[in-house]
Amino acid sequence: MVTTKKGWYVGRKNNNKLNRTLLKVKSDTELKFGLIGLSLLVFVAVFASLLVPFDPYFFGPDVLNKLGENQHILGTNHLGQDIFSMILYGVRTSLMVAVGSALISAVIGILVGGIAGYFGGKIDLVITECINAFMMVPTFFLILLIIALFDSSITNVMIVIGLTTWPSNAKLIRAQALSIRERTYVKSAVAMGETNLQILFKYIIPNGIFPVLANTTIGMSNAILTEAGLSFLGLGDPNVISWGQMIFMGKQYLTSAWWISTFAGIAIVFTVTVFYLLGDGLNHVLDPKHKSRKDA
């Protein structure tokens, strides 16, 4: 809807827009499932400490219990930790990494891309070339290198993922800014004497943010996969419970205790799917082209 918005009704007719958006949410299967899944994940993350049957940090006497043995629904690992409880706590870690890195990536991307698109000219040229160069750098390896050399705390993982994934966001918002700055309402704002900074934050970024939103949810799934990959290489934060680390630990007991790795992986697949569904759903809802194709 961004593309048809005229300057004079920014901030008005909000009700109407909200209704239309809600209608679209209802009609899009991907978004619907994504939202249901997300609510479930958030619920588990918030109430994890109440939902767990055992303390996931407790190294109990029940070592390598099978499924259902001694009331451990999904068994235990080699240290006697309850797998089901660990998985519930893992939601927190995954969501934290996803949201934290996505926020960093979005803020940097929006600022860099917004500035490039709005100012144009030489600034744009330099920034765009830098973005293109950055996009060709293999991100996972860079993240791995930094984490291996510096420190593998979960905060650090979050920051590094955020710092290395912003170029795609920057590219999206730049394209938006390029078209928005030609709109009448931006031109009139210039005529009214608003400063560049004001225009950037009041008109360009708020109106061009939607594609970044969809991209960010997809970035969140990638962040979860990246964290899992790092943990699998033994570069995870030993102080938190993470699904990647569970897979890493379970690898040694693959033949004798398959449940350690298997269920942690299923949790990752579920969470990542939820974010992919959200991203695709948002893309459908926000992209007017998609709708018209379905109607045709």
Place this chain on the structure above:
Amino acid sequence: MKKYVTKRVLMGVLTIFVVFSINFLIIRLAPGSPISTIMGKDNDDPILRAALEAKYGFDQPLILQYFIYLKNAVTGDLGLSIIYNKEVLAIIAERLVPTLLLVLTAALLAVVIGTFMGMYAAKHEGSRVDVFFSGISYIFNSMPAFWLGLILIIIFSSVFGLLPSYGMISSRTTLTGVDYYLDVLKHMILPVSTLVLVEIPIYFRIAKSSIVQTLNEDFIVTLKATGMSERKIFNKYVLRNAILPTITIFGISMGYLITGVALIEIVFAWPGTGDLMLTAINQRDYPTLMGIYLIMSVSVALVMVIVDIIYATLDPRIRF
């Protein structure tokens, strides 16, 4: 066309330059100095320190150090591995062939299978097969490849005992000729399947969406109106237009494969660069780690530039 190629090549060079700079920056910012490593823990002789710093150029200003580093890297000198005490480049070169074997096989299989699945789903949009393919592609797209590898090991090696779960050749056997290649092939099945399974969704989705999009274009409707057969329209016009995005994706996903294969190699103990990387991480062998990163980045940039040029030759709209 010439202008475009020059531009892309320059872009690739710039990327490699960026990679070098990041690499240099990381080395400099990382905790611990290589001089202290060479000198050992208990030795703190200032004369020796100064001599070593002069030998390795650490007494030069940072900018100069950067150029020395750049010069060395360009001439192929990536330093010595701390663990193996051999040239990093030589160590990596040894491991490159098994890695490329996996990457290329998987990439080709994935692009063929994924595109055909996408074509079928696009032709029969909304059918049961389409829904099944789309659903399953979501799930496989969300899978950590290394986990899928572990699950395949559980199923095919552990439960059924059908396929070998680690290495490239059977240990304790000396096979020659055809038997040797068959043995390698057998060891390749699981790692390649893992890579193919996680790569298929990418090609499936891009092929399906671009074919569906092309089918809705006005010129296809016009061709239909002229009475041309559906099959001819599809093979001659739809496919030609719809296959282009697949080429771009191929470049991007090759980049992903080149780095992503590392985790798969670790799962299957495949003697490639990924395996080398894990040892380097565990032993804190930073020169080797840096070397792998550089080689990977350069190959990714190379692949992307080549793919872009191929794309430009195929799509006349790009040439300017």
